[in-house]
Amino acid sequence: MSHSAAPFTSSPATDDPVTLERREGPWGEVVLRQRGARYEIIANGCFLMDTSDGRSERLLVRAALEELDTREDPRLLIGGLGVGFSLAEAAAEPRWGGITVVEREPAILDWHRTGPLSRLSADALADPRTALVEADLVAYVREAAADGGRFDALCLDIDNGPEWTVTDDNSSLYSPTGLAACREALIPGGVLAVWSAQPSSAFERSLANAGFCRVRTDEIPVVRGVPDVVHFAARPA
Known part of the structure; x- marks a missing residue:
């Protein structure tokens, strides 16, 4: 893996984007930019996320916990660390018994551990319930499914x-075999929540066809454009 990086800088005075680090990772280029006080992550030229809002990422975790009702010390898997909103939401909730975050990009892990994003996630990473795993999520979920649900x-x-x-x-x-692995990685009654930039009735049907129940889609309004959504489904008890 090649690695070329610009040094981390302080917040720029304008809203013009400043590249803090550009790294060639296992799946292509990932870039951390700063625009005013906001951080942005770009992958292979595609905007992924920034630190401007985070409502839908937090809802992803909050609503999943609500679906679990009164279950004691539930174990959570977060797929994708991103800018850390989902992790921060989970760590702020004492009900979670364990929080495993799977992230495949070494650069993103570094930006949270020792880089600029550490100011956003330091408390959550210090939580003894939190475990960061550098792995491909698809492979990790299949391993969890093979273990009979974690x-x-x-x-x-x-x-x-x-x-x-x-x-x-x-x-x-999101294929039939992938969703089946997600189902089997959950204990009976467990909840799957998938963030999306747009709704998908086809994905809802795929969830139902994969053996999930209580399938629904929640919309989260954004400042501009169509609402973000979170797809929810549960493994039958």
Whole structure:
């Protein structure tokens, strides 16, 4: 893996984007930019996320916990660290018994551990319930499924949606076999939540066909454009 990086800088005075680091990772180029006080992550030229809002990423975790009702010390898997909103939401909730975050990009892990994003995630990373795992989410979920179910909730945010993946190989996560692995990685009654930049009735049907129940889609209004959505489904008890 090649690695070329610009040094981390302080917040620029204008809203013009400043590249803090550009790195060639296992799945292509990832870039951390700063625009005023906001950080942005770009992958292979595709905008992924920034630190301007985070409502939908937080809802991803909050609503999954609500679906679990009164279950004690539930175990959560977060797929994709991103800018850390989902992790921060989980770490702020004492009900979670364990929080595993799977992130495949070494650069993003570094930006949270020792780079500019550490100011956003330091408390959550210091939480003894938090474990960061550097791995491909698709492979990790299949391993969890083979073990017979490890988690009470899977909150996945690695793409712009099931129909708009960051890399082609991510599409297998939303295939019948991938969704079956997600189901089996959950304990009975466990919840799957998938973030998306747009709704997908086809994905809802795929969830139902994969053996999930309580399938629904929640919309989260954004400042501009169509609402973000979170797809929810549960493994039958």
